[in-house]
Amino acid sequence: MSAASNIRRNGRRPGMNDTMSKDPLLEVNHLKKLFPVKSGLLSREKKFIRAVDDVSFKLMPKETLGVVGESGCGKSTMGRSVLRLIQPTEGEILYKGKDFMKASGAELRKMRSDMQIIFQDPYASLNPRMTVGEVIAEPLNIQKTYSSKEETREHVLEAMKVVGINPKYYNRYPHEFSGGQRQRIGIARSIVLHPSLIVCDEPVSALDVSIQSQVLNLLRDLQESMGMAYIFISHNLSVIRHISDRVMVMYLGHVVEMADKDELFKDPLHPYTQALMSAIPLPERHSKRKKIILQGDLPSPVNQPSGCIFHTRCFMAQDICSKEKPELRDMGNGHMCACHFCGKMEKGICGEKLQG
Amino acid sequence: MSKNIFRFFNKQKEFEQDILKNGMGYSGFYGDSFKRLKKNRMAMFCAMLLILIILVAVFAPVLAPYDPTYQDYSAVLASPGPAHPFGTDEYGRDILSRIIYGSRVSISIGIVAQVVASLVGVTLGAVAGYYGGKTDSIISRIMEIFQAFPDLIFAMAIMTFMGKGVLNLFIALGLLTWVRTARMIRGSVMQLKEKEYIEASRANGATTFWIITKGLIPNCLSTIIVLVTLGIPNAIMYEASLSFLGIGIQPPTPSWGNMISAAQTFISYRPLYSIMPGVAIMITVIAFNIFGDGLRDALDPKLKS
Amino acid sequence: MGEKILEVKHLKTYFHTDAGLSKAVNDVSFSVEKKKTLGIVGESGCGKSITSLSIMGLVEIPPGQIAGGEIIFEGEDLLKKSEKEMSEIRGKKIAMIFQEPMTSLNPVFTVGQQITEALMLHEKLTKSEARKKGIEMLKKVKIPLAEKRFDEYPHQLSGGMRQRVMIAMALCCNPDLLICDEPTTALDVTIQAQILELINELKEETGTSVMMITHDLGVIAEVADDVMVMYAGKVVEYATGDQIFEKPMHPYTHGLMSCIPKLDGDDTKRLSVIEGMVPSFDEMPKGCAFCPRCPEAKDICRQKMPKLAEAEGRYVRCFKYTQEWEETGNE
Numbered sequence: 001m002s003a004a005s006n007i008r009r010n011g012r013r014p015g016m017n018d019t020m021s022k023d024p025l026l027e028v029n030h031l032k033k034l035f036p037v038k039s040g041l042l043s044r045e046k047k048f049i050r051a052v053d054d055v056s057f058k059l060m061p062k063e064t065l066g067v068v069g070e071s072g073c074g075k076s077t078m079g080r081s082v083l084r085l086i087q088p089t090e091g092e093i094l095y096k097g098k099d100f101m102k103a104s105g106a107e108l109r110k111m112r113s114d115m116q117i118i119f120q121d122p123y124a125s126l127n128p129r130m131t132v133g134e135v136i137a138e139p140l141n142i143q144k145t146y147s148s149k150e151e152t153r154e155h156v157l158e159a160m161k162v163v164g165i166n167p168k169y170y171n172r173y174p175h176e177f178s179g180g181q182r183q184r185i186g187i188a189r190s191i192v193l194h195p196s197l198i199v200c201d202e203p204v205s206a207l208d209v210s211i212q213s214q215v216l217n218l219l220r221d222l223q224e225s226m227g228m229a230y231i232f233i234s235h236n237l238s239v240i241r242h243i244s245d246r247v248m249v250m251y252l253g254h255v256v257e258m259a260d261k262d263e264l265f266k267d268p269l270h271p272y273t274q275a276l277m278s279a280i281p282l283p284e285r286h287s288k289r290k291k292i293i294l295q296g297d298l299p300s301p302v303n304q305p306s307g308c309i310f311h312t313r314c315f316m317a318q319d320i321c322s323k324e325k326p327e328l329r330d331m332g333n334g335h336m337c338a339c340h341f342c343g344k345m346e347k348g349i350c351g352e353k354l355q356g
Numbered sequence: 357m358s359k360n361i362f363r364f365f366n367k368q369k370e371f372e373q374d375i376l377k378n379g380m381g382y383s384g385f386y387g388d389s390f391k392r393l394k395k396n397r398m399a400m401f402c403a404m405l406l407i408l409i410i411l412v413a414v415f416a417p418v419l420a421p422y423d424p425t426y427q428d429y430s431a432v433l434a435s436p437g438p439a440h441p442f443g444t445d446e447y448g449r450d451i452l453s454r455i456i457y458g459s460r461v462s463i464s465i466g467i468v469a470q471v472v473a474s475l476v477g478v479t480l481g482a483v484a485g486y487y488g489g490k491t492d493s494i495i496s497r498i499m500e501i502f503q504a505f506p507d508l509i510f511a512m513a514i515m516t517f518m519g520k521g522v523l524n525l526f527i528a529l530g531l532l533t534w535v536r537t538a539r540m541i542r543g544s545v546m547q548l549k550e551k552e553y554i555e556a557s558r559a560n561g562a563t564t565f566w567i568i569t570k571g572l573i574p575n576c577l578s579t580i581i582v583l584v585t586l587g588i589p590n591a592i593m594y595e596a597s598l599s600f601l602g603i604g605i606q607p608p609t610p611s612w613g614n615m616i617s618a619a620q621t622f623i624s625y626r627p628l629y630s631i632m633p634g635v636a637i638m639i640t641v642i643a644f645n646i647f648g649d650g651l652r653d654a655l656d657p658k659l660k661s
Numbered sequence: 662m663g664e665k666i667l668e669v670k671h672l673k674t675y676f677h678t679d680a681g682l683s684k685a686v687n688d689v690s691f692s693v694e695k696k697k698t699l700g701i702v703g704e705s706g707c708g709k710s711i712t713s714l715s716i717m718g719l720v721e722i723p724p725g726q727i728a729g730g731e732i733i734f735e736g737e738d739l740l741k742k743s744e745k746e747m748s749e750i751r752g753k754k755i756a757m758i759f760q761e762p763m764t765s766l767n768p769v770f771t772v773g774q775q776i777t778e779a780l781m782l783h784e785k786l787t788k789s790e791a792r793k794k795g796i797e798m799l800k801k802v803k804i805p806l807a808e809k810r811f812d813e814y815p816h817q818l819s820g821g822m823r824q825r826v827m828i829a830m831a832l833c834c835n836p837d838l839l840i841c842d843e844p845t846t847a848l849d850v851t852i853q854a855q856i857l858e859l860i861n862e863l864k865e866e867t868g869t870s871v872m873m874i875t876h877d878l879g880v881i882a883e884v885a886d887d888v889m890v891m892y893a894g895k896v897v898e899y900a901t902g903d904q905i906f907e908k909p910m911h912p913y914t915h916g917l918m919s920c921i922p923k924l925d926g927d928d929t930k931r932l933s934v935i936e937g938m939v940p941s942f943d944e945m946p947k948g949c950a951f952c953p954r955c956p957e958a959k960d961i962c963r964q965k966m967p968k969l970a971e972a973e974g975r976y977v978r979c980f981k982y983t984q985e986w987e988e989t990g991n992e
Contacts, residue, residue, distance in 0.1 A: 281879030
């Protein structure tokens with residue numbers, strides 16, 4: 001039995017507190033990604049979109065970190081920066097103790113074979129000119145895992161079976177498959193090299209609900225049998241709750257709250273997390289939970305609000321919020337929250353209503 | 357029921373064996389494309405026709421009944437007959453032989469000018485699109501300079517500057533068309549390199565060479581094919597226009613273009629003199645176009661029926 | 662039952678494709694009552710969007726074909742109307758909101774120009790009247806700084822704002838029926854909550870009937886009075902919202918509800934799934950379209966298509982609730 005299933009069965013999850021017992025698989029410190037914005041010809045001032053602003057976290061082996069936030073919160077950029085598919089502006093990425101930011105050449109290629117990504121759009125993520133067999137074999141060929149074609153084919157075949165694609169479709173092209181099957185092909189491609197980390201970037205958002213649950217189960221089964229860690233990026237809180245061990249909530253490039261899943265869903269501390277949770281439409285009638293409807297839209301990422309980035313939409317903003325930036329503080333049990341009032345506010349101001 | 361299941365498993369086993377042995381008969385992207393191309397009868401017919409035209413050009417000395425520059429003053433502007441199937445021109449040269457020899461010039465101009473233009477255009481376009489930034493700016497500015505002149509005037513300027521001749525004509529036509537190719541390829545590459553499947557290859561540690569050969573080229577190939585197959589007839593036409601204007605291929609060397617040009621004086625008296633080279637151009641152009649369309653379709657697995 | 666504003670009877674919309682005849686909407690009947698919201702739910706390809714396009718007369722013919730049925734709107738059959746009459750009904754009496762607000766707004770005209778165009782066309786208002794009404798509408802859909810937004814282009818607005826503009830445009834001629842096709846699917850949850858609240862408020866205020874088409878049962882639960890579940894071009898369940906969410910009767914409805922991860926409840930278990938996928942139109946099973954994926958399917962389900970029959974005061978297309986169920990074996 002794998003360690004992952006042990007952890008689940010005991011109801012214990014590797015979190016921030018477990019760092020004593022094991023070394024983290026991935027350690028990200030003060031990661032920043034700024035995109036320069038084209039300003040007018042005459043303007044001297046250089047402007048930046050602060051897509052990821054000072055994000056730090058640790059990921060234990062076999063752990064799933066859920067990253068949740070709305071579009072434009074920088075969660076996808078964060079996921080890609082960690083893999084250096086987008087070169088981060090600043091920050092430190094330690095992977096299995098090695099400095100990933102400084103890796104290059106053969107070392108970088110070797111490290112990359114251990115870190116994979118699954119994309120949101122199963123239509124755009126498969127090369128339309130490659131057959132399923134070629135798509136899945138590509139990582140093996142790039143890494144030159146096998147010298148013979150037979151071995152490569154055998155491995156591909158095994159991967160197809162694991163993700164539930166019938167081997168008879170080996171020679172079909174991606175456009176001949178439905179969305180759910182394409183996502184399975186994408187998953188097969190990401191697991192053939194037996195990576196220790198997979199960044200899942202909204203892997204189920206483009207799928208129908210009945211297919212979504214199949215893919216979620218598949219991802220979970222694969223984690224139990226192969227023991228990789230996931231960074232699971234999604235805008236859907238209920239999906240995040242289902243799959244994650246720990247959850248990070250992002251808003252405008254910042255981490256506003258991070259905690260063990262159970263802790264976070266039982267007692268969300270940040271007003272944004274609370275609003276996000278209350279806004280999900282659930283398939284139940286006459287729900288007693290009270291909705292917090294946030295006013296307005298996400299502010300422009302170029303001109304970020306002063307002080308707390310959330311204060312323009314926050315339902316409990318005070319004077320201090322527009323002046324001082326709240327730090328991400330540990331509120332106990334590794335429950336991190338960036339709000340001036342978390343802890344001070346009436347406990348579970350909406351937690352109770354949410355559970356209703 | 358159980359027998360059914362058994363058969364099902366046997367069938368699955370067969371698939372697996374097949375895959376392990378030869379990848380289920382899959383012959384790679386290009387092999388697979390060729391299989392699809394073979395099914396397109398029209399395209400295959402045009403391919404045959406093109407091969408035939410090329411063979412005619414190669415074996416012109418064997419096939420042509422007369423020397424194309426031999427002037428027979430006893431048979432000036434002779435009407436078609438057993439000795440001269442398409443008649444003779446104003447110097448008594450056999451038109452059939454001149455068309456056969458003319459194919460050498462026209463076909464080689466079409467193909468060489470296009471191949472040169474495509475090599476330059478695809479390379480520069482791909483470099484500009486893939487690297488972007490300053491590289492892109494420089495290449496784009498160069499392309500804009502080339503595009504600033506009207507095509508024909510540009511070609512005429514080069515020809516007058518460098519002097520008349522076949523080689524100079526190749527260069528002029530190549531310079532004329534590479535910009536268009538480069539622009540299209542630059543656009544496609546810029547679009548393609550943002551695709552997630554390219555990102556997936558990069559995430560697997562693929563080298564730039566791998567990304568270009570496995571990701572970009574197969575997906576750009578349709579565009580390149582269309583450009584080339586449209587470009588070859590275009591070059592043939594340009595040659596005809598330039599020859600018509602008197603700055604293309606110089607007599608007595610025959611080309612389809614300068615034949616039409618010379619024939620215009622006699623169009624009402626000996627219509628076949630101008631029609632036959634025109635027909636030769638038309639057949640070649642149509643064959644290239646249809647074959648190009650077929651090739652493009654074959655390269656796109658989505659169009660597999 | 663209240664007064665019916667729209668009654669669709671045995672609607673059949675087919676598409677002629679290279680692979681054969683696709684029965685996208687296959688004998689669908691339903692009605693929308695005055696001031697009520699009908700929710701139509703189903704996965705992609707179930708025919709829910711084609712149903713709404715058929716009502717609007719926006720199905721492209723060919724390859725499409727309305728093969729039969731009636732669409733009675735305020736006592737008249739829309740299928741018998743000419744294109745000219747339909748274009749007067751569209752926008753004025755029946756309005757529609759689409760999923761992607763960016764593509765349904767013309768990028769080269771300002772928001773104001775697009776709203777006033779409809780007002781001047783249908784309501785015969787003068788330009789200044791139309792402007793006044795347009796700004797009023799933008800205020801009604803709670804767009805801040807409506808006067809300023811009125812003269813902006815769609816790309817200057819956020820996704821949520823664009824959807825508000827679409828709603829304002831749809832409602833500016835006081836339509837009797839508003840069709841919303843996945844209005845919040847492209848939006849973030851916090852914005853989705855705003856838009857759903859807005860649609861509910863405006864419905865109360867203007868008394869418009871609403872047809873809400875979505876794949877999201879959560880959205881249905883929040884807005885719909887009646888719910889119709891579609892699968893592979895057919896209605897499989899048709900009941901009030903309370904009935905559906907209290908006790909989904911069709912195995913498909915039940916499966917859909919249980920495969921959504923919940924915010925409460927046990928999250929350590931695997932999600933329950935509906936195995937397989939929606940059959941494509943050229944490999945439709947002989948019997949019930951859902952039977953290859955149905956955990957409860959019996960022989961009879963594989964042999965013939967069940968009828969949409971009344972059971973427990975609602976409609977469901979499943980043999981489970983018929984006499985035949987007990988009589989048939991399961992081999």
